[in-house]
Amino acid sequence: MDDQGGSTAYRIDGAADRIDSSDADRIGGGVDVVLTGVTATFDSRAEPVLDRIDLRVAEGEAVALLGSSGAGKSTLLRVLLGAVRPVAGQVRVGGLDPFGTPTEVRRLRQAAGFIRQRDDLVPGLTARTNLLIGQAARWRLPDWLAVLRGAVPARYAARVDTLVHRHGIAHLLGRRIEHLSGGQRQRVALVRALLGQPRLLLADETTSGLDPVRAEAAIEDLRNAGEATLLVATHDVALAGRFPRVVALRDGRIVHDGPPPDAATMELIYAA
Numbered sequence: 642m643d644d645q646g647g648s649t650a651y652r653i654d655g656a657a658d659r660i661d662s663s664d665a666d667r668i669g670g671g672v673d674v675v676l677t678g679v680t681a682t683f684d685s686r687a688e689p690v691l692d693r694i695d696l697r698v699a700e701g702e703a704v705a706l707l708g709s710s711g712a713g714k715s716t717l718l719r720v721l722l723g724a725v726r727p728v729a730g731q732v733r734v735g736g737l738d739p740f741g742t743p744t745e746v747r748r749l750r751q752a753a754g755f756i757r758q759r760d761d762l763v764p765g766l767t768a769r770t771n772l773l774i775g776q777a778a779r780w781r782l783p784d785w786l787a788v789l790r791g792a793v794p795a796r797y798a799a800r801v802d803t804l805v806h807r808h809g810i811a812h813l814l815g816r817r818i819e820h821l822s823g824g825q826r827q828r829v830a831l832v833r834a835l836l837g838q839p840r841l842l843l844a845d846e847t848t849s850g851l852d853p854v855r856a857e858a859a860i861e862d863l864r865n866a867g868e869a870t871l872l873v874a875t876h877d878v879a880l881a882g883r884f885p886r887v888v889a890l891r892d893g894r895i896v897h898d899g900p901p902p903d904a905a906t907m908e909l910i911y912a913a
């Protein structure tokens with residue numbers, strides 16, 4: 642690991658190595674996110690998908706990434722997760738490099754929660770098992786036995802109970818994931834991410850399939866997800882307006898960074 646992340650950056654060091662019961666209950670602080678001159682391309686495209694992005698998000702800050710379809714929002718989130726490697730620039734999350742050593746990468750993955758546009762819930766398993774499986778790296782034998790019995794391990798019980806009632810999925814826990822509607826699946830994916838008490842929470846169009854009441858609860862929970870640093874990608878202006886800071890992308894470039902944009906700026910972001 643290099644020193645570029647800076648001594649003030651929150652370090653994830655150690656947290657990922659503690660596989661004990663207190664780990665599941667810890668409240669994680671946020672991590673800072675720093676992108677410097679980040680450019681990403683895909684082979685099939687002449688134009689960069691991200692074009693010299695400079696972005697600094699403080700620990701615990703909540704940011705909406707706003708932009709029309711194809712602006713580069715998902716790619717930016719995937720860069721933070723180490724899933725898309727930039728061709729230029731530097732990425733640091735909590736001082737760690739998502740493309741660094743295997744240890745750095747593992748720590749980052751364990752510190753991050755990602756709610757994808759198309760969820761990656763596992764077919765054939767119940768909603769309950771899908772909720773819990775994100776924590777599998779931390780399980781001990783009693784946890785495995787509980788999950789295999791179709792139960793919630795004791796140390797997760799209270800938190801699961803609170804979250805599933807809050808998001809209206811308590812009655813769905815025993816159902817196979819492929820039998821749920823799109824909106825129900827989105828709620829399962831949301832609860833699964835919140836259960837991990839992530840230090841960096843990335844959400845990609847998370848509320849698009851939800852009714853207004855559910856969407857409200859989802860946003861509120863995302864905003865209150867411990868002290869996590871939060872980045873929510875959306876093309877929904879009203880949703881973005883609920884965040885103190887909006888970073889708008891257009892054709893892979895940042896065209897606005899500040900409070901929710903006014904009408905004139907919106908035209909710039911969305912103009913054909």
Ligand SMILES: Nc1ncnc2c1ncn2[C@@H]1O[C@H](COP(=O)(O)OP(=O)(O)OP(=O)(O)O)[C@@H](O)[C@H]1O
Pocket residue numbers: 683684685686690708709710711712713714715716717758874876
């Ligand atoms: N794996 C890939 N290979 C080639 N091109 C890709 C790939 N992933 C994304 N792109 C292209 O990169 C551009 C940005 O895509 P991205 O998914 O980041 O946009 P977005 O702002 O998240 O859009 P949406 O709101 O539709 O999800 C698009 O033109 C897309 O077609």
